Amino acid sequence: MATSVRVLGVRVDAVDTAGAVARIGALVEAGGHHQVATVNPEFIMLARRDPEFARILEAADLCLADGWGVTWAAKQLGVPLPGRVPGSDFLEPLAGFAAERGYRVFFLGAAAGVAEAAATALRRAHPRLQVAGCHAGDAGPEGDAESLALIRAARPQILLVAYGHPKQELWIERNRLRAEVPVAMGVGGAFDFVSGRVPRAPAWMRRVGLEWLYRLGREPWRARRMAVLPAFAIRVLLAAGR
Numbered sequence: 001m002a003t004s005v006r007v008l009g010v011r012v013d014a015v016d017t018a019g020a021v022a023r024i025g026a027l028v029e030a031g032g033h034h035q036v037a038t039v040n041p042e043f044i045m046l047a048r049r050d051p052e053f054a055r056i057l058e059a060a061d062l063c064l065a066d067g068w069g070v071t072w073a074a075k076q077l078g079v080p081l082p083g084r085v086p087g088s089d090f091l092e093p094l095a096g097f098a099a100e101r102g103y104r105v106f107f108l109g110a111a112a113g114v115a116e117a118a119a120t121a122l123r124r125a126h127p128r129l130q131v132a133g134c135h136a137g138d139a140g141p142e143g144d145a146e147s148l149a150l151i152r153a154a155r156p157q158i159l160l161v162a163y164g165h166p167k168q169e170l171w172i173e174r175n176r177l178r179a180e181v182p183v184a185m186g187v188g189g190a191f192d193f194v195s196g197r198v199p200r201a202p203a204w205m206r207r208v209g210l211e212w213l214y215r216l217g218r219e220p221w222r223a224r225r226m227a228v229l230p231a232f233a234i235r236v237l238l239a240a241g242r
Contacts, residue, residue, distance in 0.1 A: 005079035008235055010044045010057055012065050012074065016083040017090060021097045023062050028103060028157050028182045035059070035172050036185035038066035038087040041073070043165055045228040053166050056173045064090070066188075069229065073236040087187040091160070091194050095122040095129050098158060104132035106154055106181070108147060109162030110191040112136045117195035132156035139167040144175055151179050159184040162191045 004013045015023060027034040037043070037060040047054035057063060064085040065071055074081045098105050107115035115134035123129045132154035137147040151159060159181040161168040168186035176184050192198040 004063070005074050005077070005081060007039075007070055007073045007077065008044050008048065008232075008239065010039060010047050010054070011063050012039050012070060012081065013063050014081050015062075015064070015085065017085050017093055019082070020062070020064055020085045020090065021093055024094065024158070024183055024185075025097060025101065027061055028101075031182060033176045033179070033181065034061040034183045035169075035176055036062045036064065036183060037169060038064045038085070038090075038186060038188065039070055040067035041069035041229055041232040044070070044073075045232050046166060050166070053169065056166075056169050059173075060169075069232060073232070076236050076240045078240070087185075087190045088193040091118070091122065091187065091190050092125060094158070095126050098130070099126040099128040102128075102130065103157040104130045104155065105158045105160065106132040106151055106156035107134040107160050107162070107191065108137055108151070109139070109160075109168065109187075110136060110189075111197075114191045114195050114197055115162070117197065118191035121194050121196065139163040139171055141174070144171075144178075148175060148178050151181060155180075157182050160187050160190075161185065162187050162189065164188055 066086045119131045137143045172184045
C-alpha cells in the first residue's frame with residue numbers, strides 16, 4: 001500500500017490507528033516541531049477554495065483520515081486506505097502510548113473546563129499519563145502570548161489543540177515553533193467527547209458511518225458545515241469516472 005494517497009488533491013497518509021501512534025512516537029523522538037492534522041471531507045473542500053489552508057495541510061508531517069467520507073473517497077478513487085483514524089477515538093490509544101513512553105501531554109482549547117475534564121478522563125483510563133497542563137485559551141492571535149507561556153513552562157512532548165478547523169490548524173502553523181513542542185495535533189471536538197460533555201453516537205451508527213447524522217440531530221447548526229458533503233461526493237465520483 002502506498003504511504004499516502006491523494007483525495008481531491010489533499011494528501012492523506014495511509015496509516016491505521018496503530019500506525020498513527022507509531023508515527024507520532026517517531027516524530028517526538030526525531031525532535032523538531034511537527035504538525036499532525038485529522039483530515040475529513042470538510043477539510044478537503046476547504047483546502048480546494050483556501051490556498052493557505054491547503055498549504056498548511058500539505059506541509060503537515062502527518063495527515064490522518066478522520067471520517068468515513070475520506071476512506072470512502074479513497075476507495076472510490078482506487079487508492080484504499082487501511083482505515084479511519086478519527087480524532088475522537090484516537091485520543092485514548094494516543095494517551096495510552098504517551099503514558100507508556102512517559103510523554104507529557106498538554107490539552108489546549110475547547111470551552112472552559114473541558115480540557116481539564118478530558119485530561120481527567122484519560123488519566124482515569126491511563127493512570128501513568130503525565131498531563132503537562134490544560135488551558136482553554138483563545139484561538140486568535142490575541143491569546144497566543146498567554147497560551148505559549150503556559151505551554152513552554154510545561155514542556156510537553158505532545159500538544160493537543162481543540163479549536164476546530166481551520167482555527168486549530170492555523171494556531172499550530174502560527175505557533176508551533178514558538179511553542180517548542182515536538183508534536184502538535186488538531187483534535188477538533190475530541191475533548192468534548194472524551195470528557196463526556198457531548199455524547200457519542202451509538203456504536204452501531206459509528207460502525208456503519210452514520211455518526212455524522214447523529215451529531216447533526218443533536219447539533220443542527222452543523223448543517224451549514226455539512227452542506228459541502230454532497231459536493232464532495234459528486235466531485236469524488238466524477239474524479240473516479242463514475
